[in-house]
Amino acid sequence: MRTSHYPFSAIVGCDAEPLDDLGLALVLASVSPEIGGVLVRGQKGTAKSTAVRALAPLLPPVEVYRGDRFSVDPADPAQESPDGPFPPGTAVERRPVRLVELPVGATEDRVLGSLHLEQALTHGRVAYEPGLLARGHRGLLYVDEVNLLHDHLVDLLLDAAATGRVTVERDGFSVEHAARFLLIGTMNPEEGELRPQLLDRFGLTVEVAAPSDPAARVEVVRRRMAYDADAAAFSERYDRAEKALAERIAAARETARRARLSDAALLKIAQVCAAFEVDGLRADIVTARTALAHAAWEGRTSVSLADIRRAALLALPHRRRRNPFDAPGLDEELLDRVLGDEEPPPDGPEPPGGSEGPTGSDDPASPADDGGDGGDDAPEDADGAPSRPPEAGAGEPDRSSVPPRGPENAREAEAPRDRGDAERDGAGPEPTAGTTVGAGAPYRPRTFTARGTGTGADGRRSRALGSRGRRIGAAPPGGGSGGPLHLVETVRAAASRPHGGGRIGLLPGDLRVAVREGQESNLVLFCVDASGSMAARKRMGEVKTAILSLLLDAYRRRDKVGLVTFRGTAADLVLPPTRSVDTAAARLDALPAGGRTPLAEGLLEAARVLRRERLRDPRQRPLLVLVTDGRATGGRGAVGRSLQAADHVAGLGVATVVVDGESGPLRLGLAAALAARMGAEHLPVDEVSADALGNAVRERAA
Incomplete structure (x- = not known):
């Protein structure tokens, strides 16, 4: 039986000097909670949850009034507790910082608080039962798999982060209380992206990955097994290191109160943020606070170029993403060019905003104003795993020589395409088997909705x-x-x-x-004929562009999108139903074309995916988009098998659109016959453009 938490200093990567990115981000956010929290992105088994849970015992205890459920600060007269007022002489006690975990399936009442049922039913009194946000005040609020958090809970977090307070108006009572917490979220990007509004509320972000060095992996396993065998004895071995780390965090907090940013350092930070074209000014504020915290962590009261560089690498990667298809990370060469090698004067004049400086309580960009720039379970999260991030910005182009990567040109930067083909009116020559055709720039499709009222996710x-x-x-x-x-x-x-x-x-x-x-949300499953007869550059490029556009719209609206392709002799599920547009865009770009047309295999694979998704969530309403010319050239009996497969798909009762890829003056009408047999809507090839395909999906779903 476990009797102790896994020590922070026992995590490989957090036991070194300097700390790795994961350990450093958590420590800096603890030194200066005004930074706004940390988002940790990485695959399962990379010690994300372990590191977060090990952080809380290292933080200095807080003082609270005895019996105060809302943990207001006795030293701050501006904070009022619904349990107060507390008269002079009320007992004050010190307690450890709380780590409050917000489950992704929590109800709104559990997060905000609700009517105390026992008091209401037995005594007839209206009493308020505090929620998780009240319990997390002045502590850590941890959300594992934060990208899977329901939108209504995301809205609650956004409100609390923006105001630093929670207001509850329901069931005959009105309560308002402070809610300032260090927000920490962990997520696996393969399971979907985070809403941009919530992503921006995280002050820092870290990309973690498992180590490739066998010796490091062996050390992780050795420590984990030792902890499982005797948790108390294992933790005792790290007591001295834990105490030293806790003392250093407390000392850094005191140093941060005296640290100052010179005008030259502020100018450097502004130049860095402008060079990476981040939106808004929150990036500048967070980078400044992080640089101050890093300097304090190193025992200094003045900020150096090294502090600004480390701060930028943690505070800017998630803010420079103009759309979901942009890869995270920074171009470190560009960062070094902007910073230069001239250190800012350490004792420049204080920046505007009052004598407290950027970290003082008089800062006009405090959490109440700027939004409070405020885990994996043990079986699948290898406690103690190192969190060495991949090299940021690897393979990125020099941003000083490329245009901004907005939605209108994001794909151009990542998937070059033959512009001559795009300008020609004809379909262009058919590529050879296995040729890859790039998609065009995605567009914003109009909103489509399913008919009636459902009960889906x-x-x-x-x-x-x-x-x-x-x-x-x-x-x-x-x-x-x-x-x-x-x-x-x-x-x-x-x-x-x-x-x-x-x-x-x-x-x-x-x-x-x-x-x-x-x-x-809805599921849109594309079943695309990628054979030689459909491989003309213009047609395949437009199909990819339409799918890419719907992926971008699905990201904004929390839909699932899947992609089945068939060519040669088989069908492949190249994109399982997902909300991860990063993965989807990469798979779509790499989609080859050419070869025979195994239409039956494609339909059967689509049916298998739809049946599986129906078992997973019977309430989610799907839409199948079949892109084909109707030909079946997968061998003897291919036509008969394709018709049987079409009957099988029709029996699933799924709304279907057949996009006819046949072109030229002589048309056989096979796709139209296939659509009639399936009870699907038929869309001629003349209308296969990005806009036409998007409209077909919207009209069929409406």
Whole structure:
């Protein structure tokens, strides 16, 4: 049985000097919580959760009023607790910093707080039960798999980060309390991206990866096994290192209060942020705070170029991404050119904003103003794994010689294409087998929604009844009603039953839950003929561009998109249903074309994917987009097998669009016949353009 947490200083990479990026980012955010938190990106088994959970015991304890559930600071008269006011002489106690974990499946009531049911039902009093945001005040709020957090919980986090307070107005009570916390999130990018609004609220971001050095991997396994065998004895071996680290963090906090940024250092930071074309000024503020924290961590009160460089590498990578297809990281050569080699004067005049400087309480860009630039389970998170990030900016072009990478030209920068083919009216020559054709620049498609009201997973597209959104009524539990308990309607149902006077008794049949109308996500599965007959550059390029555009829209609206291709003798699921547009864009660019047309195999593979996704989530409504000319050249009996496969797909009852890739003056009409057999909508090849394909999907789903 475990009796102690895994020591921070025992994590390979956090036990070295200097610290690796993961350890340094967590330490700097602890030294200066105004930085705004840390986002850790990496695959499972890279010690993300272990490092976060090991951080809390290293932080200095906080002083609170005894019995105060909201942990206000007794030394700050501006903070008021709903449990107060506290008269002079109220006992003050010191307690460890809390690590509060926010589950991705938490309800809104659990996060914000709710009516205290016991007090309401037994004593008839309206009392407030604090939520996770109240418990996390002045502590660490940790969200594992933060990219999977439901949108309604993301909205709550954004509100709290922007204001530093939580306001609850519901069920007959009104409560407002402080909620300032160090937000730490971990995520696996393969499982989907993070909403841009929430991504920007993280002060620092770190990319972690498992080591390739066998000796380092052996050391990770050795330490993990020793900890599992005797956690107390293992932790005791690192007591001295843990105490030294805790003392250094406390000393750095004191040094940070005296640290100052010269005008020259501020100018360098502004030049760096401008060179990387980050949006807004939050990047400048966070970089300045991080540079100050790094200087304090090194025991200095003045900021050097090395401090600014380390700060930029942690604070800017996630802010320079103009769209989801841009790779994370910074061009370190460009960063070094902007910084130069001339150190800023250490004792320049104080920057504007009051005597407290960038880290003082009078800073006009405090968390209340700038948004508070405020895990993996043990079986799959190899505790103690090193978190050495890959080289940032590897392979990136020199940004001083390329145009900004906005949505309109992001793909040009990453997937060069034959511009002569794009300008020709004809389809162009067919590439040889295995040739790859690049996609054009993605466009923003118009919104499409599924007909009616569904019950799918939370998203931002089609109407649905679920656990979030506006409350439109109440109903007994079950029957698709997944909202929280509706206390008023529950009491009303109990009161409507005949009773002999006295107290109203509650029965199971009286329970009512809130019925909420929000939005759901959808699954769009593309089944693309990548054979020789469909490999003309213009047609394949337009198909890829349309898919790329829908991927970008799916990222914004939390949809899933999958891609099945068939060519040669088989079909492949080149993109399993996902919300990770980075992975999707890479797979789409690498999609080859040429060879025979195994249409039956493509349809059967699409059917298999749809059946599997239906088992995973029966509520998610899919749309199949089949791009083909209808030819089946996969061997003897290919035509008969393709018709049988079409009947099988039609039997699934999935809405389908067949995009006819046949071209030329002589057309056989095979795709049109295939669409009729499947009960699908048919779209002629003359309309296969990026806009036409996007419109076909929208019209069919509407």
